[in-house]
Every structure is written in C-alpha cells, then in structure tokens.
Amino acid sequence: AIADTLTIQSDKQVLDGEANKIHLEGKVKVQIDDVTLTSPRAVGDIDPKTNKLKDANFIDGAYAQQIKGSKKHEIKAEIVKMSLLSKVMTAQGNTQSIVLEQGNPIITINSDEQSYDTKSDIMNAKGAVIIHYQDIETFSDKAKANLTSNGDLKRMELEGGAKIRQKDNKFDADKFVYNPKTEEFMSQGHAYSDVKPDDETRIQVWSNFQQ
Numbered sequence: 001a002i003a004d005t006l007t008i009q010s011d012k013q014v015l016d017g018e019a020n021k022i023h024l025e026g027k028v029k030v031q032i033d034d035v036t037l038t039s040p041r042a043v044g045d046i047d048p049k050t051n052k053l054k055d056a057n058f059i060d061g062a063y064a065q066q067i068k069g070s071k072k073h074e075i076k077a078e079i080v081k082m083s084l085l086s087k088v089m090t091a092q093g094n095t096q097s098i099v100l101e102q103g104n105p106i107i108t109i110n111s112d113e114q115s116y117d118t119k120s121d122i123m124n125a126k127g128a129v130i131i132h133y134q135d136i137e138t139f140s141d142k143a144k145a146n147l148t149s150n151g152d153l154k155r156m157e158l159e160g161g162a163k164i165r166q167k168d169n170k171f172d173a174d175k176f177v178y179n180p181k182t183e184e185f186m187s188q189g190h191a192y193s194d195v196k197p198d199d200e201t202r203i204q205v206w207s208n209f210q211q
Contacts (some may be wrong), residue, residue, distance in 0.1 A: 005031055006030075008024065008031070008052070010025060010027060010028040010029070014024075018045060019049070019176070020046045020048050023042075023044075023054065025045070027041045028041060030056060030082075032082065032087075033118075034066055034067060035065070035118055036064065037056070037063070038060060038062070038122070039074060040059070041058075041059060042056050042057060043057050043059065052084075054085055055083045055084060056083060060078070061078060062075075062076070062079060064076075064080055064091075069147065069151065070150075071099055071104040071150060071151030073097070073147075073151060075089060075091050076091075076095070077095040077098050079092045079093055082145045085177050087118045087119045088117050089117070089118065090113070092111065092112075093112075095125075096108065097109040099151050102152075106153070107132070107153055107184040108132045109130075109143065109144065110128075110130045110133075111126060112127070113126055121151075122146055123147065124143070125143045129141065129143045137164070138163065138165075139161070139193075140158040140159060140163070141159060141160025141162075143158075144156070147201045154180070155177070156174065156177070156178040157176065161173065161174075164185065168196040169194065169195045170195075170198060171191075171192070171210075172192040173189055173191040175188045186210070188208070191210040192205070
C-alpha cells in the first residue's frame with residue numbers, strides 16, 4: 001500500500017517486534033519503486049498499527065540511485081534516511097549528489113546535508129554547499145535545485161553568502177536565482193558583479209539587485 005515495489009535483500013535480517021524495528025546487515029539492498037539504496041547496515045522503523053515498514057536508515061556509507069530515462073541520479077553519504085510515506089531521502093555526512101547522463105555528470109552538489117523529494121524532484125542542501133553545473137561553480141550556505149521529471153535542472157536558488165564563478169566572471173550576493181533555460185541570474189542583496197566582456201575590459205557593479 002505504501003510503495004508499488006518494495007524489495008529487501010541482505011545477508012542477515014533481524015525483526016525486533018518489541019521495538020518495532022528491523023535490523024539489516026551485510027550487503028543491504030532495498031528497492032523502493034524506482035529508487036535503489038545500498039549500505040553495509042540499515043535499520044528500519046515499522047508502524048505498529050499497520051505492521052508496514054515506514055522508513056529506513058542506511059548506515060556506514062550509503063548509496064542511493066534513481067533512474068529516469070537516460071539520466072541517473074546518485075546520492076552518497078555516511079547516512080541516508082528514506083521515508084516510504086513522504087518518499088523523501090535525507091542524507092547526512094559528506095553528502096554528494098550527482099545527476100549523470102550516459103556517465104557524464106550534469107550537476108554535482110556537495111554539502112553537509114541534503115534532502116531529495118523523489119516525487120517533486122526537489123533537492124535541498126545546506127552547510128558548505130558547492131555546486132558544479134556546466135561551466136558554473138557556486139558556493140553558499142543553502143541551495144535548492146528543482147529538477148524536471150527527466151532529471152534536467154529547471155531552477156536553482158542559492159542563499160547565504162552566495163558566490164557564483166563562471167570562467168573570468170564573479171558574482172556575489174545574499175541570494176541568487178538561476179534559470180538554466182534562459183541562462184539568466186537574478187541576484188538580490190549586496191549584489192556584486194565582476195565581469196570581463198572582452199580581453200581588455202573589466203566591469204564591476206555594486207547594487208541591491210542585479211539581473
């Protein structure tokens with residue numbers, strides 16, 4: 001009733017009825033709809049009312065992947081928690097998300113913590129966020145990336161000491177909104193641009209808002 005497909009594989013499985021938990025050890029692999037999660041160990045929480053698995057914590061180096069058409073979305077972290085109710089993955093500790101197409105990375109996100117809603121295709125990252133997208137590199141305290149159903153980047157937001165570096169161009173602001181379709185930045189709050197339109201000229205602009 002919770003997931004269209006739910007398959008659990010591991011070398012060892014222990015059901016703790018009193019604590020409403022299931023302990024998985026050794027080559028843990030869980031398939032939830034189109035998401036596959038693997039780790040050395042995992043602990044699942046069972047709803048005592050329905051006796052259904054409601055979420056699972058993948059421990060000691062977790063890996064998750066979701067295939068959408070020609071693209072593969074990968075998440076690596078020390079811990080990944082997957083909720084079967086909300087279909088949200090939360091990753092903590094050395095987290096990295098990569099969207100690949102035919103093995104080539106489209107977007108890479110590194111941060112302290114990340115969450116990914118597999119239904120809405122929205123990613124949120126916080127803590128020392130670094131994003132690589134095409135020739136763009138960003139730095140911020142927080143970031144939000146909206147993906148299309150095919151895994152393409154639709155919109156990106158950066159907040160908190162945000163910086164964007166693109167070739168010889170530099171942009172700083174409190175907040176950025178980036179539209180990859182129009183290749184357009186909107187910067188808000190303490191906006192600063194240092195751009196080089198040709199080999200000889202540099203232009204610097206300070207303002208509250210830039211586009």
